[in-house]
Amino acid sequence: MLMSVDNGFRERLNKRIKLELYVEGEHVNIQNLKMRDDIREQQQVQKYLAKDITGYPTPVEFHITELTHVTNKTSLQEIWKSEGFMGFEQDSLSWWSLKINEADIRAAEERFLESLIPDRSKEEIAAQQPFLSAFTTSPAFKNESSRYGNYRFKFPLTELMKAYKKQMCEDEEPVLRVYETKLFKQEIEYVVLVHSPQFNEKFGKYPLLTSSPLVSYEGNQIIWKAQAICETHRYQLDIHGKKAVTQNMYPYQYYVWDQLSLVFHIKEDEVLTFPQRKLKASLSCCGIDPINLSNGENCSSIKEAEKLLESLQDDDEKEDEKEENALEEVKMEAD
Template sequence: MGLFWEQNVFSVGERSYGGEEVSHDGHINIQDLTIKIEENASQIRIRFVKNKYHLKILDYLLKEIPDYPTPVEFHISVTHVTEENALQEILNSEGFKAREYKDDTFSWWSLKINEETIKEAEQRYLEETFPDRTQEQREKQETFLNKFTTSPAFDIQKSRYGNFRFTFPLNELMAAYKNQMCGGKDPVLRAYKTTFYRQEIMYVVLIHSPEDNEKFKKFPEIESSLLFDYNNDTIIWKAQAICDNIRYQLLLDQDNKIAETKDVKWNQYYVWDHVGLAFHFSGVLHFPKEKLKQSITCCEIDTINLSGSYSSSLEEAEKKCLV
């Protein structure tokens, strides 16, 4: 079940990159979130200051959609995407400065999921679905998960937040944060917010110093849940909605222990979920400039541009990376 609070209220505010977002304290799974949005739909609309629009997300959540793989477990690295001016600030200051959000300051990171990560997740899904498969049945299985990983969370060639992507193994980022912001003590991870927009659901994981335990104590610590695990410097994301545009139906052949797909008659648009990591600190999280440069790759801007600034073409961005 999802996680609810005694004061079960959605709040409306500015998202970190501009525009409005609706949020709820803690992490709520999609099934429970649907119920709660239905129950509070009229109040959520009233609380929108700038755009009292129809809650489009309910149209997606209440659809009857084809079967698809869920949940799917991904073991991830992390990425911070930004635009050109911020890129220069990061390089000049040799690190990542926290941004203001909800009367506090955070550095925001997201998950990076490549083809190899998807293949590994597919194998875990199959082993959990058919734990007693024979070797012959394993050999007959064709790849299928990449037909469903169509949401923006899986598109590493594009971004909504800028042309420049810094990518770090999670253990390196956590080690730097532990040493610089936590006095050498292990950081604390908490289920911070469930936020949603018109089609997108983001689960925000708060990462903070143990010194701030009292400040953030109302948010439950993440150890093992229906949505996340964290151990050995690894975040395991149990994705619920991996395709924003469902083109296939998942068929599980229990007799032959094989996962298959078939085309759907019409594409079905649905919600998609992803994870945001909010590192709490003030000042700058430092890395050597050479390390920063080695971690940069360039990406195209997605159809939706939330960077708040002019964006370059991929070719222009790559030239700027070389400077």
């Protein structure tokens, strides 16, 4: 018989030695979080969660087709050496975030407006000025920096799922489940678990993702209903007739922000592998956020990070270098 999860929030220290509250098997929306007795006395989250901020776009539905894995200098070298991604220590999970670009934000803005003002004319639609980028300012939308290291891998969701299906699921479809909701001082993290069908018994206590009110997986894309996209609220959203406009907020307000993570279960001593040339093509450098949650060594600057990235040689480049060296030796002998 499958076990059920305990539906109460509990405390734990995570691997970065930070206190977090978590509840397994649920994606709890912000309004319900505000009303839960088991976190009402938790001052570290109530400072921001208890606020009542209005006049911003929520929820906003993002349709995401790319995932990103950010890591530090130490872990980059391990990924490069093993040619792929391993489960993180005892939990055997590889953590990934959503990669949200400008096109994703514009598409989400249009969906939001269609829901809010469904009967706009073509002229009114054309007259609408972009506004959502003024609100998508939380760390979930930052691509130029990260709290977790200098190096960002970016993969199409379809490619990542295809590799996982082939290597970890014996060509069966991966299973997606509601893993947990995590609360920090100002951050809410919703976590989706991806695992092989052979581990249905191990993870059966977690509901299937179809039960989540905030996340779904449809048509090879993740659909996320983001509730708090600002972190720092500097603007308000007003509706004038059939047009959305932004107004400055005085004074600005700090609030919670939410994000979504996907964790891929990878058995101990196994690696989700990719050709090194693919790893390098997917890799870019980013700055370190002032809030640095990375474990391990980081580069002191983007320039140093880029220099290390350039030094990584994939198998094709190593072959090319060998051929060039061999040709140079032949030339020297001929001379």
